[in-house]
């Protein structure tokens with residue numbers, strides 16, 4: 001409790017019989033949201049092995065409140081780990097749209113960022129941001145689990161700055177603005 005209060009913009013007022021704590025709704029909701037990120041794992045190629053390692057005992061992603069979910073309806077983060085081929089673009093978009101708002105995307109590895117070593121291939125999407133909005137780009141081929149943790153921390157920082165009034169419009173606007181050139 002002490003650790004939370006030290007970092008919380010909070011007003012403590014003594015009242016008869018106890019103490020009342022006040023904070024903003026934005027801060028409280030963002031704090032809850034960023035402390036329980038549930039990623040829909042979308043492992044497509046070798047980067048997925050590093051993603052899986054992040055959940056294993058040595059790195060223990062659960063400490064961040066990050067639990068992998070096998071269904072888009074329970075997930076708020078899509079973790080695209082690997083090469084997105086054009087054949088997979090359509091299922092990827094469909095699953096992304098099944099996720100509830102607000103939702104976030106991390107492009108893990110060079111392939112998801114820009115096509116990576118397969119940039120010149122006729123069959124590879126040259127970056128997952130061609131088909132959906134991306135919040136954090138994670139470089140590397142492959143990035144290590146530590147790098148993935150850093151990317152999640154960056155996403156947590158971003159979530160911490162969200163405002164309730166922006167939540168509904170921001171992601172939808174980004175999605176409609178996302179390029180869909182395959």
Ligand code: SF4
Pocket residue numbers: 045046047048081082083108109110111112116117140141142143
């Ligand atoms: S970025 Fe490298 S390690 Fe990751 S999926 Fe592409 S080729 Fe594999």
